[in-house]
Amino acid sequence: MSEKIKVLVQATILFIITVLLIWHAVNWHVTGMHLQMFDWIGTDKTYIAVLYNLGLMLVTGMALGFLTDRIATLLSHGKRGDK
Amino acid sequence: MITFPALSGVEINVFLLVFIGLGAGILSGFSGVGGSFVVTPALIIIGFPANYAVGTSLAWVMGNAIVGTFRHRKLGNVDMKLGLVIIVAVMGGVEIGVRIINRATAAGMANEVVLSISTCVLLIVGTYTLLESIRRKRYLDRALAQGAKSAPETNGTSLSRKLQSIYLPPRIHFARSGITISLWIILAAGFITGMIVGIIGVGGGFIMVPSLVYLIGLPSFMAVGTDLFQIIFSAAFGSIRHTMSGNVIIFASLIMLIASSVGVQFGALVTRYVRGVSVRFVLGLTIVIAAVGAILKLANTLVTTTTVGLEIGSIVVIFSGMGIAIVIIALLFIMALRSRSGHSIPPFIKAFLATGGSPAEK
Numbered sequence: 001m002s003e004k005i006k007v008l009v010q011a012t013i014l015f016i017i018t019v020l021l022i023w024h025a026v027n028w029h030v031t032g033m034h035l036q037m038f039d040w041i042g043t044d045k046t047y048i049a050v051l052y053n054l055g056l057m058l059v060t061g062m063a064l065g066f067l068t069d070r071i072a073t074l075l076s077h078g079k080r081g082d083k
Numbered sequence: 084m085i086t087f088p089a090l091s092g093v094e095i096n097v098f099l100l101v102f103i104g105l106g107a108g109i110l111s112g113f114s115g116v117g118g119s120f121v122v123t124p125a126l127i128i129i130g131f132p133a134n135y136a137v138g139t140s141l142a143w144v145m146g147n148a149i150v151g152t153f154r155h156r157k158l159g160n161v162d163m164k165l166g167l168v169i170i171v172a173v174m175g176g177v178e179i180g181v182r183i184i185n186r187a188t189a190a191g192m193a194n195e196v197v198l199s200i201s202t203c204v205l206l207i208v209g210t211y212t213l214l215e216s217i218r219r220k221r222y223l224d225r226a227l228a229q230g231a232k233s234a235p236e237t238n239g240t241s242l243s244r245k246l247q248s249i250y251l252p253p254r255i256h257f258a259r260s261g262i263t264i265s266l267w268i269i270l271a272a273g274f275i276t277g278m279i280v281g282i283i284g285v286g287g288g289f290i291m292v293p294s295l296v297y298l299i300g301l302p303s304f305m306a307v308g309t310d311l312f313q314i315i316f317s318a319a320f321g322s323i324r325h326t327m328s329g330n331v332i333i334f335a336s337l338i339m340l341i342a343s344s345v346g347v348q349f350g351a352l353v354t355r356y357v358r359g360v361s362v363r364f365v366l367g368l369t370i371v372i373a374a375v376g377a378i379l380k381l382a383n384t385l386v387t388t389t390t391v392g393l394e395i396g397s398i399v400v401i402f403s404g405m406g407i408a409i410v411i412i413a414l415l416f417i418m419a420l421r422s423r424s425g426h427s428i429p430p431f432i433k434a435f436l437a438t439g440g441s442p443a444e445k
Contacts, residue, residue, distance in 0.1 A: 022341065029334045041329045050326045053333045054319060057142055060337060061149030064344035069153050072348065 004074070011070035018063045025056065087332045093130050097338065100129075104143070104339030106405040108346025112151050113353055113412050114366040115307030116288030118343065119144045120205065121373055121405050123197070123283065124380060128398050131332070133197050134188045137283065138322070138330025145318035146340040147347065151311040154351040160308025162259040162301070168266070169291070169309075172273025173280065173317040180281020181324040198381040201283045202374055204290065209370030212293050215240075216363035223360065223434035243300030260301050260309070272298055273313075280317055281324070288314055289370050296363065303359030353412050356419035361435040365408050372404030 028034050037049045084094045103125045107118030119140040126136035155161055187196040251265040272294045279290055288310050295306035325331050354362065379397035386393070418428045419436050428436075 022337075025334060025337050034334055038329065041327065046327060050323055053142060053326045053331055054145075054323060056333060057146040057322070057336065057340065058149065058319075060340055061146035061344075062153075064146075064340070065150040065153030068150065068344055068348050069157060072154075072157075072352075 007070055007073050011067060011074060014063055014067035014070060018060070018067055021056070021060050021063060087335060093132075095130055095335070100335060100338045101342040103129075103405075104342030105346045106409055107339070108147060108150075108343025109350040109409050109412060110346075110365075110369060110405065111147055111288070111311070111343065112154065112347035112350025113307075114288075114350075114362050114369070115151075115292045115310040116366065116369075118147060118288075120201070120283075120289045120370065121401065122339070124201065124373065124377055124397075124401055125405075126335075127197075128380065128401060131335075134184065134325075134328070134330045135332055137184060137197065138325030138328070139332045139335050141280075141318050141321040141325055142331045142333060142336040143339045143343070145315060145322050146336065147343045148311045148314040148318060150340075150344045151347045151351065152308070152315060154347060155304075155308030155311055158304070158308065158351065158355065160304045160354075161312050162257055162305055162309045163312060165257045165260055165269070165301075166309045166312040168255065168269055169273040169276075169313045170316040172270040173277035173313060174320050176274040176277020176279070177281040177317055177321045178277075178324065180278040180283075181321065181328070182281075183278075184282050185328055195381070195384055197283050198377055198384060200279070202377040202381055204279060204283070205370050205374035205377060208290055208293055209367050209374055211297075211367075212363050213367030213371055215297070216360050216367055219360045220364065220434045223358070224431070227433055240297050240300065243296075243298055246298055247300055260305050262300050264299060269299065277317055280321055289366065292366060293363075296359075303362045304354055307354065307362060350412065353416045353419075356423075356437055357415050357435055358437050361415055364435070365411055368411070369404055369408040372407065373401060376401035376404060 037045075037052060040046060041049050085097045085100075086094055103122055107122050110116060110121065111118040122143065123136050123140040126140060127133055131139065152161060184196065246268055247262060247264045249265055249268070251267050253266050254263055255266055255269075256263040272291070276290045276294065291310045291313070292303075292306050295301045295310060296303055301309065322331065376397045379393050379400060383393035383397060415432075415435055418432045422428050422433075422436055
């Protein structure tokens with residue numbers, strides 16, 4: 001598999017992951033799950049809200065970071081005319 | 084418009100959230116700031132209560148800093164060893180800062196405390212950074228006018244050289260940045276930054292980047308990347324504390340993160356085409372404009388009756404400041420491309436642009 005194809009596959013997978021993360025967040029916002037977790041703060045379930053917020057930002061940041069990095073690599077491949 | 088159930092009675096324009104995220108992302112990628120010194124007051128202005136603006140902004144900063152660090156690491160601008168050392172001190176400062184803001188919230192004074200401290204810090208840091216960058220640019224203009232083909236090299240500011248020469252063990256050598264300095268100086272800078280982070284909900288970049296450049300003596304681009312790296316941890320810690328206090332609207336943070344991830348890429352790309360003085364000039368200008376907006380907002384908060392002029396003025400100034408900075412960054416990019424393709428550019432722009440491949444000098 002050439003380098004460019006490999007990068008394209010990685011970018012595609014990361015794009016799918018990012019879309020799934022966004023869909024998940026929108027879904028939980030609309031169904032009220034975010035509000036329910038917000039109400040857990042101050043109870044014995046506070047740790048769930050903390051871990052969720054931290055995890056969502058961490059995973060989304062990494063997915064977006066990798067994805068944009070792969071896209072930048074693809075674009076620079078195209079510019080150099082690499083095979 | 085979008086509503087957040089945790090904020091009853093508050094409707095937010097989602098396009099404003101996207102615009103704030105995009106603009107802050109460009110600024111973040113270019114100048115290494117977390118972006119939240121613009122985002123926090125912007126969120127307050129569009130309707131978030133102060134404590135929610137602080138917490139939501141910090142959560143966004145963490146995600147945005149991850150995206151920015153990926154990009155800058157690829158550009159060779161991240162000194163992880165230095166970043167990890169600073170993080171330890173920043174964490175301690177953030178904890179103290181969060182406790183202060185929670186006390187202010189309980190006393191019903193959160194808006195006044197956040198805006199007052201924001202204003203003072205923004206004014207001092209912004210003015211110093213702006214004036215220094217203007218002085219440096221004039222020096223570069225003279226050097227280039229005398230026919231120098233590249234900018235004269237500098238090894239930090241006179242203050243940073245003095246601080247590096249202080250023999251206060253333990254001293255640590257940072258090979259990637261090329262500096263050796265007392266651990267205590269780094270810890271002091273980190274602690275103060277962390278405290279401000281916890282109080283006013285910024286990532287600390289607008290304080291840390293100038294500190295890394297003017298006090299510790301890092302090259303500007305290394306300061307940008309290293310700062311974004313340490314912001315991940317300080318913002319994560321602050322975000323955890325603010326979540327535990329119920330101050331984070333995570334869906335709003337996510338909306339801004341998606342927009343800012345695009346902006347960060349563009350901002351980081353432009354750094355390859357400009358000198359370090361450009362970064363400091365844009366940073367200083369943005370901070371000063373943000374300070375003016377914060378002053379207007381504070382004035383509006385302190386007067387007994389709401390003054391429409393002050394309210395609108397603060398909105399116009401803060402959003403204009405972000406817009407002006409983005410326009411300058413875009414113009415620098417366009418001028419750099421024109422210069423490299425052999426077209427003429429205004430002479431006063433030349434000192435801002437890097438010559439040849441990568442911008443190495445300050």
